[in-house]
Amino acid sequence: MFERINSKIRSGATMTVLALAIAILSVGLWMLLNRTDTRPVGTYMVLKRTEGVSRIALNDAAEPLFQQSAVGTTQALIVMRDGEIILERYGDGIGPTIKLPSHAIAKAVTASLVGLMVSDGRLSLDMPVPVRAWNQPGDPRGTITLRHLLQMTSGLDHQEITTPAYNSDRVRMLFTDGVQDMAAFAEAKPIANPPGSSFTYSTGDTLIIADLMTRMLTDSQRPNTRRDAMMEFVKGRLMDPVGLPSLTPEFDAHGTMIGGAMMHMTARDYARFGDFLRRKGRINGHQVLSARWVEFMTTASERNPAFGGHIWLNREGAGISPSLPGPLFPGKASKRIFAAVGHQGQYLLVSPAQRLVILRIGLSEDGEQSDTLRSALIRLIQLFPST
Numbered sequence: 001m002f003e004r005i006n007s008k009i010r011s012g013a014t015m016t017v018l019a020l021a022i023a024i025l026s027v028g029l030w031m032l033l034n035r036t037d038t039r040p041v042g043t044y045m046v047l048k049r050t051e052g053v054s055r056i057a058l059n060d061a062a063e064p065l066f067q068q069s070a071v072g073t074t075q076a077l078i079v080m081r082d083g084e085i086i087l088e089r090y091g092d093g094i095g096p097t098i099k100l101p102s103h104a105i106a107k108a109v110t111a112s113l114v115g116l117m118v119s120d121g122r123l124s125l126d127m128p129v130p131v132r133a134w135n136q137p138g139d140p141r142g143t144i145t146l147r148h149l150l151q152m153t154s155g156l157d158h159q160e161i162t163t164p165a166y167n168s169d170r171v172r173m174l175f176t177d178g179v180q181d182m183a184a185f186a187e188a189k190p191i192a193n194p195p196g197s198s199f200t201y202s203t204g205d206t207l208i209i210a211d212l213m214t215r216m217l218t219d220s221q222r223p224n225t226r227r228d229a230m231m232e233f234v235k236g237r238l239m240d241p242v243g244l245p246s247l248t249p250e251f252d253a254h255g256t257m258i259g260g261a262m263m264h265m266t267a268r269d270y271a272r273f274g275d276f277l278r279r280k281g282r283i284n285g286h287q288v289l290s291a292r293w294v295e296f297m298t299t300a301s302e303r304n305p306a307f308g309g310h311i312w313l314n315r316e317g318a319g320i321s322p323s324l325p326g327p328l329f330p331g332k333a334s335k336r337i338f339a340a341v342g343h344q345g346q347y348l349l350v351s352p353a354q355r356l357v358i359l360r361i362g363l364s365e366d367g368e369q370s371d372t373l374r375s376a377l378i379r380l381i382q383l384f385p386s387t
Contacts, residue, residue, distance in 0.1 A: 045096060046088040050081050052385045058087055061383050064376040065360060066091070071373040072345060072364035075100060076267035079380070080357040083275050085268070091362070099246050099264040100361045103342025107206050108297075109238070109247070109273065110259035111150060111310035114209060115281075115293035116237050118146075122216045125150075125296075129212060133187050144195045146212075149205045150309040151301035157192035158202040160320050170203045174261060181254040183211030199304035201320040206260030206310070214256055226255030241288045242276050244269045261343075267359055274340075274348045274357040298338045306330075312339045329374055333381045345373050353386040 049055045058079070065074050066089070075094045079087035088096070102109070117123045125147045134141035141156070148154045162168040169189070172178055178185025186204030193200070210230075217229040231249070234257075239247050246269045250262035265273070276282075277297075281289030297309040306317025306326030314328040314337040327341045333351070340348040345364030350357050358380060364373045 044087065044089050046085050048084075048086045050086045050384075053086075053383050057383055061376075061380045062087055062089065064379070065373070070369070071376060072362055072369045074360060074362040076359065076361040078267050078271040078357075078359040080271045080275055080359075081384070082355050083279075085271065088267070090267070096266060096268055099248060099266055100270070101346075102263040102265065102270075103261055103344065103346045104203070105270065105340040105342045105346050105348050106249070106258070106263040107203075107260055107310045108277070108340035108348070109249075109263060110206055110210060110257075111297055112277075112281075112289055112293075113213060113234065113238060113259075114146070114150065115289050115297070116233075117213060117216060118293065119290050123212070129208070130215075131187050131208070131212075133184075140191045140194065146209070147309075148195045149209050150297075151199070151303065152202050152205050152307065152310075153196050153199055153301065153303050154202065154205050154208075155191050155193040155195040155197060156186070156189040156200075156202065156204065158186070158189055158200055158204045160201050160203065170261075173204060173207065174258070179252065181256070182252045182258065183207045183254070183256050187211075197303070199301070199307060199318050201307075201318075203260035207256065207258070210257045210259035223251075223253060223255030227251045227257075230255075230257050238288075241286065242273065242283055244273060267361060270348055270361070271357050271359045274350050274359065277338075278350045278352055278355070278357055308338065312341050314338070327374075329378050332378050334386060337381070345370060347377060349377065349381070351381060351384070354381070354384040355387065356381070356384050 047055050047059060062077060065071060065077055073091060075091045077087065077089045078085055114123065118125060123146055126145050128142055129144050129146055129149065134144065144154050158169045160168060160170050165171055173182050173185045186207045189204065214226050214230050217233055218225055220226060234249065239245060244265065246266040248264040250258045252258055277294055280291040280294045281287060297311045298313065299308050300313055300315060301307055304317045305315040306313050312326055312328055314330050314333060314335055315326070316330045317326045319326045328337065328339055334353045336353050337349060337351045339350065345360065345362050347358065347360045358377065360377065364370050
């Protein structure tokens with residue numbers, strides 16, 4: 001009798017478990033068939049449709065940017081339209097609070113800081129840059145202006161990339177010979193071409209600018225004082241007004257901001273900075289950075305149609321070495337696109353005609369991976385209609 005009862009209990013329990021499992025599966029199937037969110041689970045923080053672009057199309061265009069064998073490692077991808085994030089995705093171990101290295105995207109931040117000082121009257125575009133090492137009578141470096149440095153036409157003898165890489169002036173300045181005083185390393189370079197006569201991409205030019213800005217803020221030679229003075233300016237004039245709380249510049253041993261290569265921000269703050277430039281320096285109804293200065297940054301220089309004031313332009317022109325083209329995609333997207341571009345595939349792309357900002361932070365090797373990355377970015381950009 002007890003066995004029959006136990007058997008019935010076991011049978012009833014089994015039926016209950018089975019019924020519960022069927023119910024769970026039914027609910028799961030219903031959710032799968034009826035869900036409107038088509039994003040891959042655990043892949044996107046944000047994936048929204050936007051005017052003229054569906055979520056499916058956006059997902060399809062973004063997916064190639066995460067194919068590691070083809071483009072390398074993508075750590076973060078953000079697409080922002082009209083100031084709103086419509087796509088946000090991260091690589092393994094990366095999230096929205098992680099600060100990511102800028103590489104040369106930092107140059108655009110430095111150029112914006114220069115614009116604030118020009119508006120203040122601390123600096124002037126076409127006055128010779130006051131560098132003690134250039135003050136000797138007859139020294140042709142004494143005619144180098146801030147405009148020359150921003151457009152990278154200083155004429156200083158600088159090799160950004162070489163084979164082997166460790167012989168380049170960039171590597172020597174940032175990591176070996178010049179590491180104690182990077183600006184002094186760059187300032188000591190002799191003239192190779194008359195200032196203003198030719199384009200040579202140079203992180204050294206940016207370090208000279210960073211030192212110049214610091215000297216406009218303090219006469220002190222104490223590294224801590226120099227660093228504090230610069231950070232006070234960066235925070236009060238850019239970070240706080242624009243809303244870039246994660247912006248973290250690095251400084252060398254002399255207290256000079258490494259404004260050409262070493263800053264850190266979250267992906268969202270990079271995108272927010274790009275949208276700030278798209279809006280020509282205006283945010284929340286306030287003109288933080290002169291619109292005329294943003295126009296200067298995004299206008300082609302006389303010596304390189306693909307480069308403005310520390311910003312790359314979507315035009316035919318020279319790249320980071322005379323044998324390389326610019327890093328963008330002329331003829332395949334709007335001529336109005338401009339970008340801050342960093343080593344190994346860091347892209348902060350701004351397309352005013354499409355009301356669009358695209359950020360890609362990652363690591364791509366030169367050659368085939370970089371070419372595939374550019375093709376994927378072109379496809380993503382071409383999704384969006386111009387206005």
